[in-house]
Amino acid sequence: MPTQPVTMTKAAPAPAAAAPQPEGGGGSDFAQLSRRIAAEGLLERRPGYYAARIGLVLFAFVDGWCALYAIGDTWWQLALAAVMSVVFAQVALLSHDLAHRQVFTRRAPSEIGGRIAANLLMGMSYGWWMNKHTRHHANPNHEERDPDVSPDLVVWSQRQARQASGLARFIGRRQAYLFFPLLLLEGLNLSFNSFRALRGPAVKRPVLEGVLLVVHFAAYFGLVFGALPFGKAVAFVAVHQALFGVYLGCVFAPNHKGMLMVTPGMRLDFLRRQVLTSRNVRGGPILDALMGGLNYQVEHHLFPSMPTPALGRAARITREFCAEKDIPYYEVGLLRSYREIITHLHRTGEPIRSGS
Template identity: 45%
Template sequence: MSISTRSTNATPPASGYAELAREIRSLGLQRRRPGFYAVLLIANLIGLGGVVTAMVLLRNSWWLMLLAVALAIVSAQIGFLGHDVGHHQVARKRVPTMLLGLLNANVLNGLSYGWWIDKHNAHHAHPNDLEEDPDVLPGILVFDAAQASARKGAAGWLTRHQASLFFPLLLLEALNLHVSSVRALLKPGIRSRTTELTLLGVHFCGYVVLLLSTMTWLQAGVFLVIHQGLLGVYLGCSFAPNHKGMPVLSAEQAADPLLRQVITSRNVRGGPVLDFVLGGLNYQIEHHLFPSMPRPNLRVAQPVVRRFCESHQVPYVEASASASYGAVLRHLRDVGAELRRARTIAAG
């Protein structure tokens, strides 16, 4: 199902978010799930340790390139756990949350936890807001036709072809996250930025030492490209279906907490395997409504939320993975359509 990002004129009746929140709490779906997250953390550490051990044992072998694929999967899963930690799904108190966040983000993945928290909180507060949501602000990709119309030169070329370039560009997403983390920490504003910079240094030094102590320079370069490229694609494919191509809200709609989160979000239909692969982000509607809800409870909350939305005439969008990616690509193509038409007219 594809929906234009431009604001819809129809405004559903008052949503009654407080009523839904009471029902969710009465079902116990906001309670912590420490056992689940303990197992997940241990599994991630075992997976990471297994990859590192295999790299040491297969020293200087081209078979190590297969481990780059495995490491990309483990890194993404660590990222998903860091996401849950940042939303206080794992622990409520600040200190354990910070320690777990720094471990999963800075030490294990080379990303700034503080930078990501600020960016992600802004996204949750203003989903699909073209001026406030950092995930849809104009950059290499543009998600609004009006913003695309002013792009010229190389930027205009990118926008005209952004649908076909979308997946190739995701190969650079992990690099973009690393660079953005370092740039953010080099400026004042992030709490404990000295600690975060130190931990990023630990990660990058450890990563380089691991590669150069187990491979030749050529193998290390190929490994790095495979690992970081696939990690970027994995993360990008996990986040892209959630909001891209969904509506931009009117001020009246955005003021309603349920409408603001539901209308701008898209769920990806699937089963337990997809839940694991996407780190629970396929339940994007439920996650945005209740961001501190532990990941395993999202599946249980989904029928409750969907039934509530239907009874209150609030659009609830759910699609298969293929349909979700199709909607994203169609939207990106539509955004660049006017530039392509202008180019065709100028060339003719």
Template identity: 50%
Template sequence: MPTLAAPPCVGGSEFAPLLRLAKERGLLDRRTGFYVRTITFNALALAATWAGVLLSGGSWWVVLLAVPLAVFSGRTAFIGHDAGHQQIARGRAANRVLGLIHGDLLLGMGYGWWNDKHNRHHANPNHVDKDPDVEVGALVWTRAQAVQRHGFARYLAKHQARLFFPMLLLEGFALKLATVLDLRRRPPRDRAVEAVLLAAHLAGYTALLLTAMPVGTAVAFAVLHHALFGLHLGCSFAPNHKGMAMPDGQRWGHLRRQVLTSRDVRGGRITDWLLGGLNYQIEHHLFPSMPRPHLRLAQPLVREHCRRLGIAYTEAGLVESYAQALRHMHAVGAPLRAG
């Protein structure tokens, strides 16, 4: 099972002083108490939401509970994300167990698939040939990708900026489909463990819904839950790299590779909570194993270090970060609209 360690520091003299300072400040130390509270609160919130579902009596009003369930499903994904980065526990085995519980069992989303994909993203963010997050899919990220699209895919690329947020409503379903398709590529032991947990998730989720409400209401609840969950996750990840530098042959060291391809999102504690700490994307990419609550403390150190070296450090408000990402997607589709 791959783990999300920081990539080797080529040309490490730029990064080494910053790493040393982060260690001296204790910013790479585990925050067990924070994660115990976070996991406990999230588990209680999920339990309370499902209790509300079961006590609803099958009324159509129960569909409204899909909204908080989507929000706390997002919190669950963030915990799985942190476990994959070895942020929570000291041992890899414990982090893996936490990742499997919060990914496969509670969300029906494959921890092994995500971990492998995300590890490759962290190693080469925004690199067209190496980062799976900018490979050709439903969306495209360069004009070269756009002009190769045909048929309906070409229509999507042409109008992807205005279709982006509606398409995120399908992301919750897409994540589960990708999980199932990837299972056959997992090592046999991992495949067996994840298959059992995914089956348990599906059985438990279906049983809870059909116990609490009629079939039609259950379908509406599941569709709304997954649509809002996908929208929430997409809105949490979209501001981080879209519209930032896309290296093509540059031999950047770790510091420049992570800083120049990432964007931080300004905001307060609410933004931190809603985005799961991913709004400190630059710090997170520089220090993948840094516990979430320390990213905010590392930010002024990283910002000042980049200022001294003359490296652009990009920050934007939440709305502006989306605007920058959408402008990039719109520009990518320009050749298709011109034709």
């Protein structure tokens, strides 16, 4: 990232060169931006939008399972599996919005809706994910505090690479080539961690969430294996879960991967911590829908409860504000974001390959 803010008309700079800003005075910067955002009414709830979005997603969800039985015993069911991976990802994006109280202002309906969407419809623990995602928002791209960049399988900084061992060291050596193939397993990873988290402190209602997860998978496997012969049913599940993982990974990966990594010694105010570690992805209405508004990652991190349809307008205001304050604001096209991720992964794996 250069010292000049990025605009919609300028080529996006490389993200590695952004210099952290000192903490002094940063809070007042965020307060100024917040007042501009609030004055535009961008934090107000959008019940009509969410009613329509939830209705469309639920219709697609139910219609997809009906289509499973209507299509019958044919390998064309694998095309339906691909479609259902998109539907499941849209359910996941809805649960994300519910967790951030973008739909409801109160906690109770947000948690009820979140557990229905995540646990019952998608097969992921709402409590586990909420705990992890809250820690991510508090410290995005922090080498030690952000669970999304913990070096479990992939190393996200050269410092992590030098300390890597076991499987992380083996994968880290060639992680630029393995990153997207590993996303094929992300759906299974979410389910596995969801059940494992039921025994820990992250899930506040483990019995309820456990029951909902069991109901989900009983219904999921019951519907698939009830509609198809064993071989086709296994293929359906494999295609569905693999593409579901790839879709989610391709939505969430551009948000921060390859951006500024925060080390324990850095001091960043809230505004700069969120802006410098986040990447926006340019597109249009179709991309906004496919990514659930997470392509406006800078604004989402600054204002997590902002409803999805307000993010585009908020991006224009934030971009102008960052230009006034000389804060680098980074956005690129979707394909370039993936290229930057792969380049970053190759660079961070260098200490493992060189043995340093």
